[in-house]
Amino acid sequence: MKKNAENKTLADQAADQMIRYIQEQGYVPGDRLPTEADLSKLLGVGRNTVREAVRVLASRNIVSVRQGSGTFLSEKQGLADDPFGFSFVEDRERLTRELMQTRVIVEPPIAALAAQNAEPEEIRRLEEILLEIEALIEAREDYSDKDTQFHAQIASCTHNSVVSRLVPVISSGVAVFAQEVPSEEYKQTLRSHRAIYNAIRGRKAVEAQQAMYLHLLFNESRYLEEMGDA
Amino acid sequence: MKKNAENKTLADQAADQMIRYIQEQGYVPGDRLPTEADLSKLLGVGRNTVREAVRVLASRNIVSVRQGSGTFLSEKQGLADDPFGFSFVEDRERLTRELMQTRVIVEPPIAALAAQNAEPEEIRRLEEILLEIEALIEAREDYSDKDTQFHAQIASCTHNSVVSRLVPVISSGVAVFAQEVPSEEYKQTLRSHRAIYNAIRGRKAVEAQQAMYLHLLFNESRYLEEMGDA
Numbered sequence: 001m002k003k004n005a006e007n008k009t010l011a012d013q014a015a016d017q018m019i020r021y022i023q024e025q026g027y028v029p030g031d032r033l034p035t036e037a038d039l040s041k042l043l044g045v046g047r048n049t050v051r052e053a054v055r056v057l058a059s060r061n062i063v064s065v066r067q068g069s070g071t072f073l074s075e076k077q078g079l080a081d082d083p084f085g086f087s088f089v090e091d092r093e094r095l096t097r098e099l100m101q102t103r104v105i106v107e108p109p110i111a112a113l114a115a116q117n118a119e120p121e122e123i124r125r126l127e128e129i130l131l132e133i134e135a136l137i138e139a140r141e142d143y144s145d146k147d148t149q150f151h152a153q154i155a156s157c158t159h160n161s162v163v164s165r166l167v168p169v170i171s172s173g174v175a176v177f178a179q180e181v182p183s184e185e186y187k188q189t190l191r192s193h194r195a196i197y198n199a200i201r202g203r204k205a206v207e208a209q210q211a212m213y214l215h216l217l218f219n220e221s222r223y224l225e226e227m228g229d230a
Numbered sequence: 231m232k233k234n235a236e237n238k239t240l241a242d243q244a245a246d247q248m249i250r251y252i253q254e255q256g257y258v259p260g261d262r263l264p265t266e267a268d269l270s271k272l273l274g275v276g277r278n279t280v281r282e283a284v285r286v287l288a289s290r291n292i293v294s295v296r297q298g299s300g301t302f303l304s305e306k307q308g309l310a311d312d313p314f315g316f317s318f319v320e321d322r323e324r325l326t327r328e329l330m331q332t333r334v335i336v337e338p339p340i341a342a343l344a345a346q347n348a349e350p351e352e353i354r355r356l357e358e359i360l361l362e363i364e365a366l367i368e369a370r371e372d373y374s375d376k377d378t379q380f381h382a383q384i385a386s387c388t389h390n391s392v393v394s395r396l397v398p399v400i401s402s403g404v405a406v407f408a409q410e411v412p413s414e415e416y417k418q419t420l421r422s423h424r425a426i427y428n429a430i431r432g433r434k435a436v437e438a439q440q441a442m443y444l445h446l447l448f449n450e451s452r453y454l455e456e457m458g459d460a
Contacts, residue, residue: 023320059289060310062318078315080290084395085308088292090253095391102392105343109335161325162332162400165314170392 011052017043018053022073029075079165086173099173100220111196111212112205114157122157123201129153130197137186148172188218241282247273248283252303259305309395316403329403330450341426341442342435344387352387353431359383360427367416378402418448
């Protein structure tokens with residue numbers, strides 16, 4: 001199970017071969033890959049090695065295996081489920097503070113870039129998510145999944161795939177926290193999401209950046225206050 | 231191989247158990263874990279399941295298996311080798327541009343935070359790396375690994391573990407490019423690394439941020455020019 005180039009397991013080598021094969025064939029996410037028997041012939045390795053290689057690629061979210069229907073190119077495109085190993089961090093409070101600090105650094109300039117680069121279709125999708133968030137907030141329901149989607153959609157408006165991969169990782173880590181908004185803060189939460197959306201729709205990069213700062217800093221200060229009280 | 235909470239494989243469940251066990255025991259990176267037989271007893275699952283769980287944790291860089299000497303808690307602490315799946319991106323030029331844009335967004339405020347939070351010991355380590363980079367540049371040798379280390383060390387000066395995990399991922403992705411600095415740019419490269427170091431050592435957050443901007447924007451413009459010429 002060593003990982004350096006000189007000392008890869010057979011399965012790792014076969015996995016690399018499979019990646020090259022997938023790229024050469026121009027498969028897109030959702031496409032079905034050849035059967036184990038066909039891959040064994042195509043790559044010139046045993047079926048056990050193919051099976052092990054498929055497991056490696058599945059654990060890296062490059063392919064997904066659906067029992068009974070085959071192996072498919074994954075929609076996750078190789079983005080790991082927990083790429084930074086957050087599930088393995090013990091001090092959850094410290095991690096939450098660090099994630100919030102990282103979001104304050106990263107997300108405001110991303111909102112500016114989104115305002116500059118977003119396509120009309122992407123802005124429409126952002127509005128749909130905003131309306132769902134507003135409905136959940138009005139109904140006093142947990143909107144954390146939708147909130148993660150809102151920030152992910154802003155990231156994809158930048159048309160920078162690195163940013164699109166990064167934002168969900170740092171924003172879903174603190175989502176647990178969105179379920180406990182006290183009543184008196186609903187208004188501010190509604191207002192700050194809408195302000196970000198309005199700035200992006202209006203192509204106002206500076207205002208999008210500032211609205212995102214306000215949103216994240218407000219959340220952060222609320223969290224730190226709560227922790228101080230606890 | 232499904233990943234949702236309701237439908238985990240036995241091996242994934244055993245892997246989760248092992249993570250909890252590792253945390254309860256307070257193991258630190260480098261510690262040796264109990265043998266397969268002992269883990270089987272401790273977790274109440276079969277040895278095959280333990281073996282499969284160890285493989286899952288190794289692929290997530292939580293443990294590392296050294297043939298003949300046992301299983302250890304990994305120094306990588308769960309940070310995936312290629313967390314964002316960059317090795318799977320076909321358009322390398324576009325990825326490089328996107329990585330550079332992301333670095334320009336992320337790293338300048340990180341340099342500011344580093345200048346504010348760095349401990350003397352961390353600044354000494356940063357200087358060591360700087361001197362190694364300078365020696366390599368003078369000798370006209372490839373300094374890309376050391377450059378990645380330099381930026382990683384700045385990230386760890388922030389004392390924010392999310393930032394420390396993030397920076398190596400986005401900076402090592404473009405390192406390939408550092409090996410071809412044309413002669414006339416050696417001076418600027420030397421100067422810009424030293425300017426960042428000086429600002430951090432002098433606890434000047436604003437200057438550290440600006441020096442990092444200059445460094446990254448200079449690199450970016452050089453790359454875009456070269457691509458335009460090609």
